[in-house]
Amino acid sequence: MIEVKDLAKNFGRKKVLKGISFTAEKGEITCLMGINGAGKTTIMNAIMNLTSFKSGEILIDGEKLNKHSYEKITFIPDAITMLPQMTIGEALQFMKDFYTSWNEIRAKELLEFFRLKENEKISSLSKGNTAKVNLLLGLALDVDYLLMDEPFSGIDIFSREQIANVFTSHLVEDRGVIITTHEINDIEHLIDKAVLLDDGMVLREFSTEEVRENEGKSVVDVMREVYQR
Amino acid sequence: MLRYWKLIGIFTIIILSVGTYYVQAGLASNNYPDFSIQKISGDDKAVEDLTLITRYVSNNHSYGDYLKITREGSVYQSELSYMDRLTGLYIDSEIKRLQKDYRNFMRGKGESIPTFFENEEWLVHVGPFGIDYHETSFEVEMLDKNTKDVTSFQVNIPDKNYQYMNIQDVQMIQDELSIVTRNFYSGGPSQSDTEEFHVYRVDIGNQKIISDDVIYSNEGDYTGSEWTHLGEVNSYSSIGQEDYFVFRLDYVEQDDRADSSMHTRTEYIAYEYAANELVEIDLPDKLKGIENIVHVNGSTIYFIETKEEELQITAYHIENQELNTIDIQTTEEVYDMNYFPIVKNGNMYITNFGDEGANVLVIDTETEELLYEGKVESTDQQSFKDGYLDFNQIIVE
Amino acid sequence: MKNYLKLVDFELKRFINIYFVLIGLTIISQITGVILKSRDYLERANVAIYENSLSLEQFISQNGKLSIHQLLQTGWFMIPIALSAAALIFYCFLIWYRDWFGKNTFIYRLLMLPTARLNVFLAKATAIFLMVLGLVGIQLILLPIENTIFKSIIPVDLRMDMPLNEIINGAGYGYLQILIPNSFVQFLINYGIGFMMVFILFTSILFERSFRIKGIIFGIVYYFVAVTVFLFPIMAEIYWGFGYLYPSEIFVLEIILGLLITVFSIWLSNYLINQKVTV
Numbered sequence: 001m002i003e004v005k006d007l008a009k010n011f012g013r014k015k016v017l018k019g020i021s022f023t024a025e026k027g028e029i030t031c032l033m034g035i036n037g038a039g040k041t042t043i044m045n046a047i048m049n050l051t052s053f054k055s056g057e058i059l060i061d062g063e064k065l066n067k068h069s070y071e072k073i074t075f076i077p078d079a080i081t082m083l084p085q086m087t088i089g090e091a092l093q094f095m096k097d098f099y100t101s102w103n104e105i106r107a108k109e110l111l112e113f114f115r116l117k118e119n120e121k122i123s124s125l126s127k128g129n130t131a132k133v134n135l136l137l138g139l140a141l142d143v144d145y146l147l148m149d150e151p152f153s154g155i156d157i158f159s160r161e162q163i164a165n166v167f168t169s170h171l172v173e174d175r176g177v178i179i180t181t182h183e184i185n186d187i188e189h190l191i192d193k194a195v196l197l198d199d200g201m202v203l204r205e206f207s208t209e210e211v212r213e214n215e216g217k218s219v220v221d222v223m224r225e226v227y228q229r
Numbered sequence: 230m231l232r233y234w235k236l237i238g239i240f241t242i243i244i245l246s247v248g249t250y251y252v253q254a255g256l257a258s259n260n261y262p263d264f265s266i267q268k269i270s271g272d273d274k275a276v277e278d279l280t281l282i283t284r285y286v287s288n289n290h291s292y293g294d295y296l297k298i299t300r301e302g303s304v305y306q307s308e309l310s311y312m313d314r315l316t317g318l319y320i321d322s323e324i325k326r327l328q329k330d331y332r333n334f335m336r337g338k339g340e341s342i343p344t345f346f347e348n349e350e351w352l353v354h355v356g357p358f359g360i361d362y363h364e365t366s367f368e369v370e371m372l373d374k375n376t377k378d379v380t381s382f383q384v385n386i387p388d389k390n391y392q393y394m395n396i397q398d399v400q401m402i403q404d405e406l407s408i409v410t411r412n413f414y415s416g417g418p419s420q421s422d423t424e425e426f427h428v429y430r431v432d433i434g435n436q437k438i439i440s441d442d443v444i445y446s447n448e449g450d451y452t453g454s455e456w457t458h459l460g461e462v463n464s465y466s467s468i469g470q471e472d473y474f475v476f477r478l479d480y481v482e483q484d485d486r487a488d489s490s491m492h493t494r495t496e497y498i499a500y501e502y503a504a505n506e507l508v509e510i511d512l513p514d515k516l517k518g519i520e521n522i523v524h525v526n527g528s529t530i531y532f533i534e535t536k537e538e539e540l541q542i543t544a545y546h547i548e549n550q551e552l553n554t555i556d557i558q559t560t561e562e563v564y565d566m567n568y569f570p571i572v573k574n575g576n577m578y579i580t581n582f583g584d585e586g587a588n589v590l591v592i593d594t595e596t597e598e599l600l601y602e603g604k605v606e607s608t609d610q611q612s613f614k615d616g617y618l619d620f621n622q623i624i625v626e
Numbered sequence: 627m628k629n630y631l632k633l634v635d636f637e638l639k640r641f642i643n644i645y646f647v648l649i650g651l652t653i654i655s656q657i658t659g660v661i662l663k664s665r666d667y668l669e670r671a672n673v674a675i676y677e678n679s680l681s682l683e684q685f686i687s688q689n690g691k692l693s694i695h696q697l698l699q700t701g702w703f704m705i706p707i708a709l710s711a712a713a714l715i716f717y718c719f720l721i722w723y724r725d726w727f728g729k730n731t732f733i734y735r736l737l738m739l740p741t742a743r744l745n746v747f748l749a750k751a752t753a754i755f756l757m758v759l760g761l762v763g764i765q766l767i768l769l770p771i772e773n774t775i776f777k778s779i780i781p782v783d784l785r786m787d788m789p790l791n792e793i794i795n796g797a798g799y800g801y802l803q804i805l806i807p808n809s810f811v812q813f814l815i816n817y818g819i820g821f822m823m824v825f826i827l828f829t830s831i832l833f834e835r836s837f838r839i840k841g842i843i844f845g846i847v848y849y850f851v852a853v854t855v856f857l858f859p860i861m862a863e864i865y866w867g868f869g870y871l872y873p874s875e876i877f878v879l880e881i882i883l884g885l886l887i888t889v890f891s892i893w894l895s896n897y898l899i900n901q902k903v904t905v
Contacts, residue, residue: 048737050734050737050904051904070739074738081732083640084729094636094735098740098741235635236635243756243760249766254808255810311811315877316874328872332872336869336872
């Protein structure tokens with residue numbers, strides 16, 4: 001379980017996070033939602049210790065993040081995290097060199113699934129393919145938790161479908177996933193939990209299944225309720 | 230491993246090239262010639278404790294390095310360990326000894342011999358060596374060698390008009406300090422500049438100036454066509470007890486035709502510390518040449534010159550105004566001028582440098598005998614053609 | 627340790643193309659310089675002796691013998707060295723900023739490696755050190771080769787020969803003496819100070835990367851404070867004159883200060899990169 005407790009952060013005098021708390025379970029897909037600037041990416045960065053925060057606490061399976069955690073939890077930001085001059089093969093080799101949790105078989109499987117070639121240079125890839133390589137680098141790690149920042153932004157429709165398929169496949173099974181998006185349509189049916197953010201605060205945290213069963217509402221219904229109030 | 234060839238390659242190049250260079254540099258001594266003092270006649274014992282500090286300057290590379298030369302050979306400063314090199318070879322050996330023995334007392338006191346005085350009980354420093362017009366006092370520090378107590382105090386300089394002054398000697402006579410200075414006064418637009426020797430006497434007990442005596446002023450020497458320059462003779466020779474402060478007056482005459490000036494003669498005057506008065510020195514004309522090499526030891530002034538290709542030493546005794554001349558017969562020809570004498574333990578050590586080499590002579594001042602004659606020789610015949618030795622100091626341990 | 631070495635190798639590879647260009651440029655420029663300048667001199671000698679019928683001695687007394695020092699003072703030698711130095715100093719900044727700016731934010735990957743982040747810091751520093759020393763090594767190999775070329779062009783009567791250490795020590799403006807000092811201790815001191823400065827600079831950059839605008843001020847202040855603390859004993863001696871400390875004491879003090887500043891800089895960098903740095 002990833003626990004975010006009372007997370008607060010300022011940029012200069014501006015408070016970007018004003019005491020965020022939520023949890024994300026293993027085996028579930030948790031979606032952070034909110035308009036741009038709501039602090040979604042900052043929360044992701046904070047979980048991965050890629051930015052400092054003023055106060056609060058983040059625990060992963062009850063522990064603070066340390067260097068070994070990166071074998072257990074990984075983050076796929078919205079831009080690719082490899083150098084443009086590298087080929088896909090070199091990028092995979094880099095991952096293999098440093099991560100013991102790197103799963104070579106799964107990497108090959110994903111290459112095939114996304115129809116990518118190892119000798120292609122990252123700088124020469126299309127936007128969609130770049131996003132797929134980026135996704136691959138995270139998915140081929142045998143990690144318990146996977147954080148994804150806007151995996152669908154700026155990508156063509158076919159690539160979106162392919163990526164969306166990943167979420168229903170065995171590649172994501174059993175893992176805890178935190179995903180951010182401002183376009184809910186693509187994944188509404190996939191997510192288990194939604195955290196609605198605005199202005200650095202959690203407006204509502206709910207289980208999509210409960211809302212559907214008890215209140216008969218879709219995620220979009222709840223969002224409309226919360227944001228248009 | 231093959232993947233890391235760039236890392237391994239760069240690393241190997243560094244280790245091999247840098248390693249080879251410094252191992253080689255460490256094994257090979259430098260390329261400057263070695264020197265040693267070689268006997269021509271006399272007793273080797275006389276130069277057992279003798280060290281010459283010189284600088285070898287090579288003509289062609291315009292590069293030089295300090296070295297010390299003994300009977301056994303020579304060591305260049307660049308061959309010393311890094312730590313030893315930090316204290317230059319050229320620093321006066323007396324100062325080095327004091328810095329070693331009285332490390333804390335010697336801190337921040339500079340390296341000017343004239344500012345120190347040492348006897349059995351005391352080590353005294355009066356500073357700073359150079360005092361300019363906006364400084365108004367002497368800093369006196371006295372170390373009691375037995376108790377290690379340091380007394381320090383300031384005394385105000387009564388004279389206020391000097392442009393600047395240099396300390397020429399410090400002496401301790403019972404409970405008084407005598408500080409000899411050479412003071413410079415700028416003369417204003419229509420007057421000539423003036424130099425004066427002063428003696429400031431300080432009462433150690435109440436830490437006050439007793440007197441400021443002008444022992445010589447060259448103000449009156451200016452006649453329009455002739456004037457004098459003042460020069461110290463024995464400021465630098467010792468930090469110990471001295472009876473006299475000897476100074477010289479170099480007479481300069483205006484040569485209108487050539488629009489230049491020239492030295493005409495030199496006179497010497499001694500100041501006797503104990504009596505606090507000047508003693509006249511009456512010399513024959515032949516010793517009034519300005520080119521004479523002069524050395525003072527105790528109450529004797531030695532004049533060293535070359536006479537008919539032989540070395541001649543004239544000793545003048547200040548107390549009784551007696552003169553005696555010692556002719557030294559050397560096997561090797563001496564080089565005119567460039568004599569550097571010191572007197573230690575009753576012996577006079579003279580080094581005599583010339584273009585083609587250097588002579589080393591030891592003379593017993595009592596018996597007037599030549600105890601030792603030798604020369605500085607090089608392992609390399611070319612040494613004195615490719616460069617020259619620049620004399621710095623003689624050390625007799 | 628293994629991750630550290632992998633990272634060093636990786637950092638080297640990222641700059642190796644430009645690095646090889648620098649090496650190539652140095653080799654080509656210096657050797658061209660030796661050949662051109664030597665030929666130039668030889669040509670003058672030929673004109674003087676065969677056309678103006680000067681004797682060899684007269685020519686030498688007028689022009690002097692040619693020594694490799696005269697070649698070392700030309701732009702052919704100094705410009706590639708200055709260029710390499712400038713490039714490496716510039717790369718001290720680039721080695722960090724290229725991970726943040728640039729289309730692909732590689733810093734995410736570096737910070738998320740399952741290894742101590744200090745390794746990333748040390749690997750970048752090591753890569754710089756290796757490249758600096760590598761160029762020094764190349765220069766040390768190059769000098770004897772250049773000397774051989776020089777000897778093969780200029781006849782023995784017209785040239786002045788000298789061993790490698792004299793070539794280095796006597797070179798004009800003393801620039802080679804700073805890069806390759808006479809004694810190994812001095813070599814360690816020069817590069818020790820250089821590497822300390824790199825660590826201080828890296829810490830300053832991390833200040834900026836952690837606190838951005840405010841961090842620029844912290845970084846600059848840190849840099850100047852660190853350098854001032856290091857130079858303080860020497861500056862104090864120069865400013866107050868009179869040698870209160872003996873040279874050997876200043877030397878020991880500087881070594882201690884240098885080590886302390888280096889260790890402190892690494893410690894501070896470790897803190898910043900672990901706790902404060904922001905992608």
